[in-house]
Amino acid sequence: MRHIAIIGSGPAGYYTAEAAQKLWGDEVQVDIFDMLPVPYGLIRFGVAPDHQSIKGVSRRYEKTALNENVRFIGNVKVGEHVTVPELMQLYDAVVLATGAPNDRELDLPGKDLSNIFDSAAFVGWYNGHPQFNDLNPDLSGQHAVVIGMGNVALDVARILSKTEAEFEGADIVTHALQSLIASNVKAITILGRRGPHQIMMTPKELGELAALERASPRVDRDDLPEEEEDMLLEPGLRKSVNHLRSFAAIPESVHAEKPIEIHFDMFASPQGFEGDGKVQRVKVERTEVHQGRATGTGEMYTVPADIVVSCIGYRSSPIPDVPFDERAGKFANDEGRILPGIYCVGWARRGPSGTIGTNRPDGYSVVEKIAEDIDAGTLGRADKKGREGFDAIAAERGLDVVTFRDWKKIEEAEERAAREGAPREKFVDVEAMIRAKN
Numbered sequence: 431m432r433h434i435a436i437i438g439s440g441p442a443g444y445y446t447a448e449a450a451q452k453l454w455g456d457e458v459q460v461d462i463f464d465m466l467p468v469p470y471g472l473i474r475f476g477v478a479p480d481h482q483s484i485k486g487v488s489r490r491y492e493k494t495a496l497n498e499n500v501r502f503i504g505n506v507k508v509g510e511h512v513t514v515p516e517l518m519q520l521y522d523a524v525v526l527a528t529g530a531p532n533d534r535e536l537d538l539p540g541k542d543l544s545n546i547f548d549s550a551a552f553v554g555w556y557n558g559h560p561q562f563n564d565l566n567p568d569l570s571g572q573h574a575v576v577i578g579m580g581n582v583a584l585d586v587a588r589i590l591s592k593t594e595a596e597f598e599g600a601d602i603v604t605h606a607l608q609s610l611i612a613s614n615v616k617a618i619t620i621l622g623r624r625g626p627h628q629i630m631m632t633p634k635e636l637g638e639l640a641a642l643e644r645a646s647p648r649v650d651r652d653d654l655p656e657e658e659e660d661m662l663l664e665p666g667l668r669k670s671v672n673h674l675r676s677f678a679a680i681p682e683s684v685h686a687e688k689p690i691e692i693h694f695d696m697f698a699s700p701q702g703f704e705g706d707g708k709v710q711r712v713k714v715e716r717t718e719v720h721q722g723r724a725t726g727t728g729e730m731y732t733v734p735a736d737i738v739v740s741c742i743g744y745r746s747s748p749i750p751d752v753p754f755d756e757r758a759g760k761f762a763n764d765e766g767r768i769l770p771g772i773y774c775v776g777w778a779r780r781g782p783s784g785t786i787g788t789n790r791p792d793g794y795s796v797v798e799k800i801a802e803d804i805d806a807g808t809l810g811r812a813d814k815k816g817r818e819g820f821d822a823i824a825a826e827r828g829l830d831v832v833t834f835r836d837w838k839k840i841e842e843a844e845e846r847a848a849r850e851g852a853p854r855e856k857f858v859d860v861e862a863m864i865r866a867k868n
């Protein structure tokens with residue numbers, strides 16, 4: 431029997447478990463650890479609540495989870511309740527699938543003013559992450575600034591713009607929904623330090639802005655390069671740029687029908703925040719882009735901002751005893767191998783890029799590496815204790831482990847509590863989750 435511990439129950443974790451199952455069948459036992467009592471990581475806490483079809487992929491992970499040889503071990507924090515060296519003693523391979531839950535820091539003057547958030551916190555707040563339950567963003571002002579031109583910036587701008595009716599069918603948590611319904615935001619500026627040809631937004635997600643009920647996307651025509659230059663772009667980016675061109679062509683009369691404006695401010699690099707205790711303005715430097723690189727022009731201006739959300743990418747969290755690449759914000763690894771017996775996968779391996787599906791080949795590839803290392807004899811003894819050994823530790827330390835069956839009880843309670851038309855009302859604190867399974 432092979433024993434594999436996977437740390438993190440998001441897409442990368444479940445695809446790795448699926449791959450291990452496919453390769454070794456009954457000859458493998460997989461334990462998937464999560465610090466929270468609920469599984470699926472990014473699917474539950476990262477994917478936007480109005481993108482339910484994307485969240486549907488969790489049904490595939492459930493199939494893997496329901497297999498007898500795969501266990502979910504929720505409510506256990508690796509590095510605190512049990513250490514990585516302890517797990518390495520018990521399992522043939524330990525795979526870190528911990529994602530990238532921390533934001534890249536935007537270390538600018540004024541960053542400590544209130545009502546400036548990073549995307550992990552803001553997205554976590556509307557998605558019911560227990561850590562950000564009490565964020566309480568103040569949406570009473572008219573001006574919001576979203577920093578970054580990736581899909582997370584798009585999610586945040588869209589969520590800030592939607593009407594109550596547009597959230598029908600979404601699993602946005604009720605406290606966030608109520609706060610958004612009462613919001614006074616009328617102008618959302620998306621700041622990008624480079625230009626239209628360097629955006630990271632994908633076409634489907636960008637196109638959604640044109641269909642919003644009360645918000646209209648606005649792009650300055652002068653920011654767009656000559657149309658024939660688009661021919662050099664890869665097809666996805668070309669489609670995204672086409673959306674920007676169509677936004678630039680929206681007539682004023684159409685903008686005027688919508689009370690919220692989503693303004694793309696490109697060639698605009700944030701330099702600091704100003705305000706009196708609470709943020710009021712973002713200081714911005716105009717840039718020029720040559721061969722994809724932005725340089726400041728020295729021209730400074732300010733953008734009104736009653737709330738700021740910085741969406742500039744993520745970093746993984748280091749784990750004690752595991753080599754970490756500080757500069758890249760991910761585990762130090764060679765194609766998923768960190769040290770003999772310890773591996774990483776998904777965002778923890780390659781950084782925060784790609785779609786959810788990108789994690790599938792990643793999971794299969796790390797399992798191939800484990801198999802190669804087993805064959806080469808680099809993983810040591812083949813008589814590790816696996817789950818039995820962990821169960822002994824859990825009993826000795828009195829850990830309140832949440833199993834997949836427990837999770838199904840939590841899930842049922844969330845489904846019962848759902849608003850009309852919504853799939854679930856998520857519990858937003860760990861104690862409530864634990865109560866629901868007991």
Ligand code: NAP
Nearest residue numbers: 578579580581582583623624630635741742743782783784
């Ligand atoms: P991202 O795609 O890497 O975009 C980050 C943005 O922040 C870029 O525009 C980047 O500009 C900008 N940025 C970085 N540092 C900056 C700075 N110091 N000042 C100003 N701007 C700065 O990251 P993301 O939006 O967090 O998305 C992460 C991943 O999740 C991506 O793969 C994304 O596609 C995926 N995702 C997908 C969906 C979906 O499919 N629906 C939804 C959400 C997220 P530069 O390019 O100039 O560095």
